[in-house]
Amino acid sequence: MNFIIIGGTGFIGTHLTILIKQQYSDAHVYNLDIVRPDIPLPAVKVSPLKGGQVLRSVFVECDVRKSIEHLPFTPTSEDVIFNFAAVHRTPGHPDQAYFETNIRGAENVCAFAEKFGIKKIVFTSSIAPYGAAEDLKTEETLPTPNTPYGISKLVAEKIHTIWQAKKPNERQLTIVRPGVVFGKGENGNFTRLYWGIRGGKFFYPGRKDTIKACIYVKELVRFMLYRLENHSEGVELYNCTFEPAFTIEQIVETMKKVTGLQRTIVKVPGSILMTVANIVGPLGGKALGICPARVKKLMISTN
Incomplete structure (x- = not known):
């Protein structure tokens, strides 16, 4: 089984890779990203990695806005996809950028899973689809996004849900909606x-x-890996924040x-x-x- 992390160079993807290699030392982890892990972005002042630590994954250059192909490995139906790729800093990007990456990226990731018969996807969404408001949100709350980021993330959720619904008795989809994620290397x-x-x-x-729902990055990646291991077919949706906020x-x-x-x-x-x-x-x-x-x-x- 391969762990395929779309957007694995980023903050959450790096912490997930570290956890996977701790728990499954022989696991093959592939990081499909537009950014190389050894070339830090200008905005990244602190790396999630410790001094001298190397991200133990195979980097594959990949732009999710385009079809995912020409990979240096052969995906199998037993593989797992973690989809973290997104334009998320808000404000900070033109409106079109959120839709182009978050929606088209979801389409291409699901098409990739379809092509190789991959049955398990963990998709990181956000609490942004709920919109900003004072009242407490649960997984049953009707999403009312009021930003391009929130709208694009909700549409991306639906794209993944449609992928799962095509073979509901075989495919496993976990959607997590984290609040503000903090920890080493967050830079946000x-x-x-x-x-x-x-x-x-x-x-x-x-x-x-003002209430600011948040979660520690190591708690988030532990939860995602736990749900992956304890989830059969179907769709699971989780808000991921500390309670009380x-x-x-x-x-x-x-x-x-x-x-x-x-x-x-x-x-x-x-x-x-x-x-x-x-x-x-x-x-x-x-x-x-x-x-x-x-x-x-x-x-x-x-x-």
């Missing part, structure tokens, strides 16, 4: 928050009780405690921060996470 929301606190550039935008104040205070930061974080009216973001954003603030869209994200719960 939590990393920006930490550096904002440390640099004195973070303020509570109008409130301290943490408020932004709890997250900030925890970061301060474990890193020894002594800064006092003040609450600033949201209207003032939005005004500043509108001025600073076009002048280079986006690189620091200071822009209207990011301020709005901090003011609305994802529960």
Whole structure:
């Protein structure tokens, strides 16, 4: 059996590869990605790998926006696909980029599975299809996405579901909807928050009780591998976040405690921060996470 990780160079894919090789030392892991693991992206300041550690997978250059073919190995029906490939940073990309990669990528991954008779797919979606709102979301909540990213992820879920429905008694599909995923090598929301606190550039935008659902990356990959091993045919859908979800104040205070930061974080009216973001954003603030869209994200719960 081969473990085929689409988008395996990324944050979650790297942690999953490490876990697979720990639990199945003889497993063949193939990383199909557009980015080589030995060429870090400019935005990646910290690698998920330890110093000197090498990602123990076979890299295969692959752009999911195109048909997946010409592989250096022969897939079998016993293989497993983990589909992590996505354009996800929001804001940060033109609207078309989310649809082109996330939807077309889902189509090509499912076509690849169909071609080789692969029966098991684990697809990483997001809580973004629920839309931002204060009320608690469960797997039964009707998705109402309000961003191109959330819309594209919901459509991608449906594409995978259609693939499974073609042979419902044979195919196994696990869809996970994680909140903000944090951990070593994340280089995203939590990393920006930490550096904002440390640099004195973070303020509570109008409130301290905004709920931000999140999960530790090692907990997420353990759960995905566990469900893969304990799931027969059919479709399983899971929200993957800590319960109860943490408020932004709890997250900030925890970061301060474990890193020894002594800064006092003040609450600033949201209207003032939005005004500043509108001025600073076009002048280079986006690189620091200071822009209207990011301020709005901090003011609305994802529960």
